[in-house]
Amino acid sequence: MPRYFTQDHEWIEVDGDTGTVGITDYAQGQLGDITYVDLPEVGAVLKKGDAPCVVDSVKAASDVYAPVSGTVTDVNEALGDEPELVNTDPETGGWLFRVKLADAGELDGMMDQAAYDAYVAGL
Amino acid sequence: MSDTYEINGQDTGADEAEAPVTEVLPLDAWHRARGGRMVEFAGYWMPVQYEGIIAEHTWTRESAGLFDVSHMGQLFISGEGVEAALEAVLPIDLATLKPYGPRYSLLLDDEGGILDDLMVTRWTEGFYLVVNGATKWDDLGHLREALPDAVTINHLEDSALLALQGPLAFAALDRVVSGEYPLSALTFMKGGQFKLAGVDAWISRSGYTGEDGFEISIPAEAAAAVADLLRAQPEVKPIGLGARDSLRLEAGLPLYGHDLSPETSPVEADLTFGINKRRRAEGGFPGATRILAELANGAPRKRVGLKLEGRQAAREGALVFAGNEQVGVLTSGGFSPTLNHPIAMAYVTAAQAAPGTALEIELRGKRLPAVVVPMPFVPHRYHR
Numbered sequence: 001m002p003r004y005f006t007q008d009h010e011w012i013e014v015d016g017d018t019g020t021v022g023i024t025d026y027a028q029g030q031l032g033d034i035t036y037v038d039l040p041e042v043g044a045v046l047k048k049g050d051a052p053c054v055v056d057s058v059k060a061a062s063d064v065y066a067p068v069s070g071t072v073t074d075v076n077e078a079l080g081d082e083p084e085l086v087n088t089d090p091e092t093g094g095w096l097f098r099v100k101l102a103d104a105g106e107l108d109g110m111m112d113q114a115a116y117d118a119y120v121a122g123l
Numbered sequence: 124m125s126d127t128y129e130i131n132g133q134d135t136g137a138d139e140a141e142a143p144v145t146e147v148l149p150l151d152a153w154h155r156a157r158g159g160r161m162v163e164f165a166g167y168w169m170p171v172q173y174e175g176i177i178a179e180h181t182w183t184r185e186s187a188g189l190f191d192v193s194h195m196g197q198l199f200i201s202g203e204g205v206e207a208a209l210e211a212v213l214p215i216d217l218a219t220l221k222p223y224g225p226r227y228s229l230l231l232d233d234e235g236g237i238l239d240d241l242m243v244t245r246w247t248e249g250f251y252l253v254v255n256g257a258t259k260w261d262d263l264g265h266l267r268e269a270l271p272d273a274v275t276i277n278h279l280e281d282s283a284l285l286a287l288q289g290p291l292a293f294a295a296l297d298r299v300v301s302g303e304y305p306l307s308a309l310t311f312m313k314g315g316q317f318k319l320a321g322v323d324a325w326i327s328r329s330g331y332t333g334e335d336g337f338e339i340s341i342p343a344e345a346a347a348a349v350a351d352l353l354r355a356q357p358e359v360k361p362i363g364l365g366a367r368d369s370l371r372l373e374a375g376l377p378l379y380g381h382d383l384s385p386e387t388s389p390v391e392a393d394l395t396f397g398i399n400k401r402r403r404a405e406g407g408f409p410g411a412t413r414i415l416a417e418l419a420n421g422a423p424r425k426r427v428g429l430k431l432e433g434r435q436a437a438r439e440g441a442l443v444f445a446g447n448e449q450v451g452v453l454t455s456g457g458f459s460p461t462l463n464h465p466i467a468m469a470y471v472t473a474a475q476a477a478p479g480t481a482l483e484i485e486l487r488g489k490r491l492p493a494v495v496v497p498m499p500f501v502p503h504r505y506h507r
Contacts, residue, residue, distance in 0.1 A: 009124045027124045032365070033177040035458040035465075036434040038487070054487070055124070056436055058176040058458050059365050063125040083434070 004067070004107055005116035011091060012067045014107065019068055022095040023055065023086065026120045031057040034086045039075040040097055046070055048106055053096050055086060068106045070099040148193045149283045149343040153350055157361055165256035167194045169364055176365035180460045183332055183370055184501075187289035188362035189353050192331075196259030197279040197340060200270070201249025208274045209250060212266065213243065214389070214408040216399035220245050223314045225327050229389055229397045230254075230262060235410025235417075236385035237392065238265060240377070244314060244327065251325070253284070253338075255379045283346035288336030288370075290504065291358035296337055299352050300326070311335075311505040320348045328506060331367065333374025333499055335506040372466060373459050375428060375498025381439055382426060382454040382468050390417035391470065393426045424451065425476040428498040429467040429484070431491055434458070436465035437484045443469050444483045444490065450475045453484065461501050467493070 003013045009027035012019040028034065040052035051063035052072070075097045079085060085094040101107075111119060146167050155161065159170030169191070173179060182188055200209065206217045215228045222245045230238040239258045244251040254262045259278075266276055287296055297306045302317035306326075309315060314327030322345040330336040341349050353359050368378070377383050377392060388410070389397055395418060402408055406415055431437060436458045443451035451471030459466045467484070475482060478497050483490040 023124050031124075032172060033175055033460075035436065038435060051125070056434075056458070058180075058369060058460065059171070061436070061438065065124065 004110035006067050008065050010067045017101050018098055019101055020095050020098050023090055025090050028087050028090040033058045034083050037079040037083050040072045042072050044072045069102040072097050073100050074098040149346040150191045153347050165194045172363040172365045173361055177460045179362045179366035180369050182360050183289045183362055187287055187292040187295050187358040189359050190286040190362050190367055192286050193283040194256030195284055196254040197282050198252040199249055199277040199279055202274040205249055205274050208270045212269045214398040214402045216401040224312050225329055227397050231409040232385055233409050235388045235413035237383045237387055240379055257380055281343050282340050283343045285339045286330050288330045288332040288334050292336040295356035295358040311507045320352045331376055332370040333503045335504055369457055372455055373461055373501040390422040391424055421473055424470045424472050426470055427476050428496045429469055429493040430496045431465040431493045437467055437486050442485045443471055445475050466500050
């Protein structure tokens with residue numbers, strides 16, 4: 001399934017009309033120890049660029065931006081007991097929320113893995 | 124993801140018209156070579172973390188952490204009439220200050236607001252002061268103006284300052300230090316002159332973590348050798364600013380610029396132990412009128428500890444409510460690695476300051492339940 005990346009270090013993996021969103025390994029490394037994740041409500045309607053989710057680390061609270069517009073269909077309930085999954089497994093088990101895409105065209109121009117890796121290497 | 128660092132005490136100077144050049148401390152290369160992630164703090168590049176804040180925090184509580192606090196201002200003040208001159212600017216009783224033991228004091232403005240908090244130690248020929256890094260230049264200006272010409276202020280810019288903190292700090296330092304008397308002669312808030320890695324080291328048994336530990340002043344050119352020697356002890360790991368902040372918060376110790384400011388008085392800040400007994404009786408220190416009145420009648424608000432329910436931390440600036448009424452504001456906050464729940468410091472109205480008072484903290488449109496608790500959050504383990 002195709003996976004896209006933002007310059008703000010979110011990833012979105014698209015399966016049909018649904019995208020799974022998380023933050024990248026680079027992002028979790030920058031944040032450090034994650035102690036709490038404030039997830040959106042299922043059913044919340046997001047616009048691309050909204051900040052529906054907050055990742056709390058020992059040193060900061062950081063917004064996670066919606067990489068696309070759409071409706072939240074699912075959130076990762078496992079993070080309630082184990083927020084550290086975002087540190088240990090950010091790009092699979094530490095996913096944050098799923099969203100039903102309002103406009104698949106918003107994915108155009110987002111980075112693929114190779115482009116994102118090059119972007120991070122340049123930071 | 125937003126790119127934010129919210130370490131308490133960080134002073135990026137970003138909104139100043141002329142951004143000052145970030146300075147380099149003596150151990151800059153030492154930190155970088157050991158994986159320290161460097162950030163701007165108080166005008167210097169400093170390590171915010173090495174392996175991770177929680178790991179470093181826990182290591183300090185269980186073993187011994189090595190902190191570089193060379194950004195802090197070390198001053199030596201001496202000359203004819205120095206005692207009276209210092210008592211005119213600090214609410215300290217120097218008559219009861221024995222040699223070589225640091226004492227906490229407060230630099231106050233004429234309205235009783237806190238300009239800085241600091242340590243004062245009597246040395247043979249004068250007084251050794253350690254002041255906060257972010258305020259040291261303002262402190263120097265204030266002192267130069269306030270102290271008479273016969274009193275000399277030496278800014279010890281060629282000295283570095285390290286802290287070794289934790290239950291195994293004594294074991295690690297005792298192995299490598301020498302002096303006229305053993306390190307064990309120092310109890311909490313006592314100091315002395317020792318040799319460390321071949322150089323003179325001023326060592327006091329004090330710190331900012333709530334643990335037993337030491338603060339070590341050494342010549343800047345020897346800082347790397349001393350840091351290497353301490354780091355080579357199996358109990359010791361280097362610790363960054365991130366864990367320094369979470370450790371001091373758990374210990375209930377205020378951080379200047381956040382929990383203390385010119386807007387707060389010592390009585391509001393619950394630092395009345397910094398107003399020494401004779402000075403309470405005699406007055407004659409800056410802001411005495413207000414401070415003595417607050418000592419007698421209470422202050423309208425007070426610095427308190429808050430324990431939050433759940434896991435979501437609230438931070439500086441969050442508003443505190445009792446029902447619909449805003450009764451305070453957070454000045455520090457974060458997740459406590461030792462207690463495994465969020466904690467905070469806040470100024471709340473006197474009526475809401477008693478331990479056990481249930482309050483709410485507003486965060487992103489939500490209300491988080493919190494309760495006033497005594498500080499320290501984690502008991503101090505000083506070697507008295």
